Amino acid sequence: NKRYNIAVLPGDGVGNEVIPVAVDALRLAGSLEGLDLRFEELPIGGVALDLVGVPLPEETLTKAKNSDAVLLGAVGWPKWDNNPKHLKPITALLQLRAGLEVFSNLRPITVFPQLVDSTFLRKDTAEGVDLMIIRELTGGIYNAHPRGFTTNEQGDEVGFCTESYSATEVDRIARVAFDIAKQRRSKLCSVDKATVLEGSMLWRKRVTSMALEYPEVEVSHLLIDTAAMDLVRHPRQFDTILTGVMFGDILSDLAAMIPGSVGLLPSAALGDSGPGIFEPVHGSAPKHYGKDTVNPLAAVLSAAMLFRYGLKEESAARRIEIAVSDVLDRGFRTRDIHTPGTALVGCKRMGEEILRSL
Amino acid sequence: NKRYNIAVLPGDGVGNEVIPVAVDALRLAGSLEGLDLRFEELPIGGVALDLVGVPLPEETLTKAKNSDAVLLGAVGWPKWDNNPKHLKPITALLQLRAGLEVFSNLRPITVFPQLVDSTFLRKDTAEGVDLMIIRELTGGIYNAHPRGFTTNEQGDEVGFCTESYSATEVDRIARVAFDIAKQRRSKLCSVDKATVLEGSMLWRKRVTSMALEYPEVEVSHLLIDTAAMDLVRHPRQFDTILTGVMFGDILSDLAAMIPGSVGLLPSAALGDSGPGIFEPVHGSAPKHYGKDTVNPLAAVLSAAMLFRYGLKEESAARRIEIAVSDVLDRGFRTRDIHTPGTALVGCKRMGEEILRSL
Numbered sequence: 008n009k010r011y012n013i014a015v016l017p018g019d020g021v022g023n024e025v026i027p028v029a030v031d032a033l034r035l036a037g038s039l040e041g042l043d044l045r046f047e048e049l050p051i052g053g054v055a056l057d058l059v060g061v062p063l064p065e066e067t068l069t070k071a072k073n074s075d076a077v078l079l080g081a082v083g084w085p086k087w088d089n090n091p092k093h094l095k096p097i098t099a100l101l102q103l104r105a106g107l108e109v110f111s112n113l114r115p116i117t118v119f120p121q122l123v124d125s126t127f128l129r130k131d132t133a134e135g136v137d138l139m140i141i142r143e144l145t146g147g148i149y150n151a152h153p154r155g156f157t158t159n160e161q162g163d164e165v166g167f168c169t170e171s172y173s174a175t176e177v178d179r180i181a182r183v184a185f186d187i188a189k190q191r192r193s194k195l196c197s198v199d200k201a202t203v204l205e206g207s208m209l210w211r212k213r214v215t216s217m218a219l220e221y222p223e224v225e226v227s228h229l230l231i232d233t234a235a236m237d238l239v240r241h242p243r244q245f246d247t248i249l250t251g252v253m254f255g256d257i258l259s260d261l262a263a264m265i266p267g268s269v270g271l272l273p274s275a276a277l278g279d280s281g282p283g284i285f286e287p288v289h290g291s292a293p294k295h296y297g298k299d300t301v302n303p304l305a306a307v308l309s310a311a312m313l314f315r316y317g318l319k320e321e322s323a324a325r326r327i328e329i330a331v332s333d334v335l336d337r338g339f340r341t342r343d344i345h346t347p348g349t350a351l352v353g354c355k356r357m358g359e360e361i362l363r364s365l
Numbered sequence: 366n367k368r369y370n371i372a373v374l375p376g377d378g379v380g381n382e383v384i385p386v387a388v389d390a391l392r393l394a395g396s397l398e399g400l401d402l403r404f405e406e407l408p409i410g411g412v413a414l415d416l417v418g419v420p421l422p423e424e425t426l427t428k429a430k431n432s433d434a435v436l437l438g439a440v441g442w443p444k445w446d447n448n449p450k451h452l453k454p455i456t457a458l459l460q461l462r463a464g465l466e467v468f469s470n471l472r473p474i475t476v477f478p479q480l481v482d483s484t485f486l487r488k489d490t491a492e493g494v495d496l497m498i499i500r501e502l503t504g505g506i507y508n509a510h511p512r513g514f515t516t517n518e519q520g521d522e523v524g525f526c527t528e529s530y531s532a533t534e535v536d537r538i539a540r541v542a543f544d545i546a547k548q549r550r551s552k553l554c555s556v557d558k559a560t561v562l563e564g565s566m567l568w569r570k571r572v573t574s575m576a577l578e579y580p581e582v583e584v585s586h587l588l589i590d591t592a593a594m595d596l597v598r599h600p601r602q603f604d605t606i607l608t609g610v611m612f613g614d615i616l617s618d619l620a621a622m623i624p625g626s627v628g629l630l631p632s633a634a635l636g637d638s639g640p641g642i643f644e645p646v647h648g649s650a651p652k653h654y655g656k657d658t659v660n661p662l663a664a665v666l667s668a669a670m671l672f673r674y675g676l677k678e679e680s681a682a683r684r685i686e687i688a689v690s691d692v693l694d695r696g697f698r699t700r701d702i703h704t705p706g707t708a709l710v711g712c713k714r715m716g717e718e719i720l721r722s723l
């Protein structure tokens with residue numbers, strides 16, 4: 008039996024509701040494939056602040072580094088909103104990404120045929136959408152040098168930070184995107200603001216020259232403002248989207264409106280080697296916590312990504328995805344995707360049905 | 366008779382189709398109000414590059430500065446796409462904004478009841494939307510210091526530019542937004558990325574403290590990723606949106622999906638004193654140029670904004686807006702907003718119908 012160590016970081020709020028469901032799915036799908044998964048739960052975010060006074064404890068980072076994959080819930084809680092930045096829960100996320108050097112963020116957006124009515128767009132617009140956003144994760148304006156606060160000549164307070172991309176940074180994320188596009192429908196759309204930002208100009212130049220190595224991939228470039236429009240009016244045109252950390256944050260949340268719920272969206276954050284981070288997109292959702300109403304499918308689909316991209320266990324990944332589809336076929340829906348004629352269930356019950364389908 | 370000088374800058378592509386329509390509307394509505402409008406046409410963009418080798422000729426800028434208002438079409442043409450940045454048509458736009466010190470960009474998004482079927486969203490989502498985006502226009506990452514290209518320690522090429530906001534810059538645009546919100550439904554939503562960007566942290570702090578001066582305005586703050594989602598799923602919640610130059614670029618194009626066509630969207634760019642720039646949002650649209658098919662309503666509604674915000678001639682502004690509504694009531698539609706049962710017309714004919722309605 009192959010043995011894997013999974014670091015489990017439920018974090019804050021609904022992370023604690025959805026991660027147990029994802030762990031159950033991992034365990035069962037894994038054992039059906041003869042895999043021996045060991046889970047270790049570690050504190051992160053507000054929970055860690057309460058426990059040891061920092062959002063990302065040394066031990067959590069070390070153990071995450073030594074694991075085969077990290078399953079993350081969510082970080083953030085209103086109680087900590089006024090903390091200084093280095094003591095905010097989300098700082099843990101930025102530190103974990105940096106610590107594990109996970110520079111590529113994969114955010115697939117799929118409209119399940121069973122859920123097309125949940126879309127916030129028109130049904131005929133959303134139908135059949137199946138796209139993958141590849142977001143650069145550790146560079147750009149998020150990882151700004153220099154950054155900070157200063158006083159200008161007029162005695163005026165200024166907040167500033169530097170957006171930058173280097174050729175190496177662009178190349179390594181572009182390589183990931185080209186390789187993934189090749190395994191998909193071989194269409195890659197790179198999104199930038201090359202009319203204004205120097206980082207984007209370099210970005211476009213490097214992507215254009217890498218395209219020569221991938222003659223089979225059809226490459227296009229869109230400005231971020233046009234891309235935002237196109238995601239709403241013609242999302243089916245997209246296969247693989249490549250973009251930077253800031254634009255990727257916006258586009259991937261915007262794209263969540265196509266399936267209609269962030270409760271359906273998984274993500275993976277990968278580096279060159281070492282463990283990846285697998286995480287539902289939705290966040291800690293203080294308003295919904297403790298009610299057993301949130302949708303665990305984003306976490307469960309993140310577990311599938313953990314198998315596929317983290318452990319290279321494709322058949323275990325497929326098992327989970329098929330189970331999700333089966334649960335939807337059987338009519339179970341959490342509140343965020345509930346429509347007349349389907350069975351409204353809570354988070355736990357949805358988890359039980361996933362296990363049944365598995 | 367009050368006399369006004371209007372600088373008319375049709376620029377490139379469809380700018381040359383829609384601006385004549387807007388000029389006709391200005392002239393007629395103005396004369397009905399007893400205003401004496403003088404128009405002077407000046408080159409900008411690709412047209413100016415052809416003529417004198419720079420995108421914004423000195424004379425155009427000087428005359429624009431000395432005018433009472435600037436009516437702008439669009440700049441940009443594929444022929445110039447590979448020019449160095451200082452010789453690109455869109456550089457003219459950035460230079461004109463800087464030269465006229467127009468730091469606030471007003472982009473209203475209104476769903477005309479006659480056109481609710483044109484929306485790219487669901488009809489029930491789009492119905493009744495009436496919001497105003499106030500975008501900071503001359504600071505932030507667009508006006509970056511320092512910016513450029515460099516080589517890092519690893520010998521790697523780097524493109525970089527600095528996002529910054531000063532307290533004074535935030536305060537002056539926030540003041541505009543609070544004042545406009547007060548004249549509307551007194552709801553102001555400020556959009557930033559205060560969890561990551563220092564400029565945004567300062568932005569949020571200043572907006573929060575200015576809110577104390579406007580107890581009658583209900584203020585909220587959203588992160589850009591959430592704002593993008595909310596514009597698609599619950600746009601009616603918004604009244605006035607205040608944001609920076611980069612996020613405003615993205616949000617205002619995204620918001621164009623609510624009425625369903627950029628061909629309907631006007632804009633105004635205003636400074637503290639001096640002439641404003643009034644401009645349809647749609648750009649030069651090379652694909653559509655020369656076919657007499659584009660929608661002149663964005664330009665005509667920009668003319669209405671010119672009266673309202675540029676010349677403080679509210680009744681002339683109203684005349685134009687009522688004429689637009691009347692033309693729509695009479696069933697005329699350009700291609701971008703055409704639906705079964707309405708009369709498909711070209712740009713010129715739409716212009717004639719506007720005059721008739723006036």
Ligand SMILES: CC(C)[C@H](C(=O)O)[C@@H](O)C(=O)O
Pocket residue numbers: 097100256560561590
């Ligand atoms: C919490 C925040 C820093 C984070 C980001 O913007 O990366 C989140 O929005 C995300 O998209 O994962």
Ligand SMILES: CC(C)[C@H](C(=O)O)[C@@H](O)C(=O)O
Pocket residue numbers: 202203232455458614
């Ligand atoms: C052409 C470009 C520089 C411009 C901008 O981003 O400001 C345009 O997209 C706009 O929104 O007016």
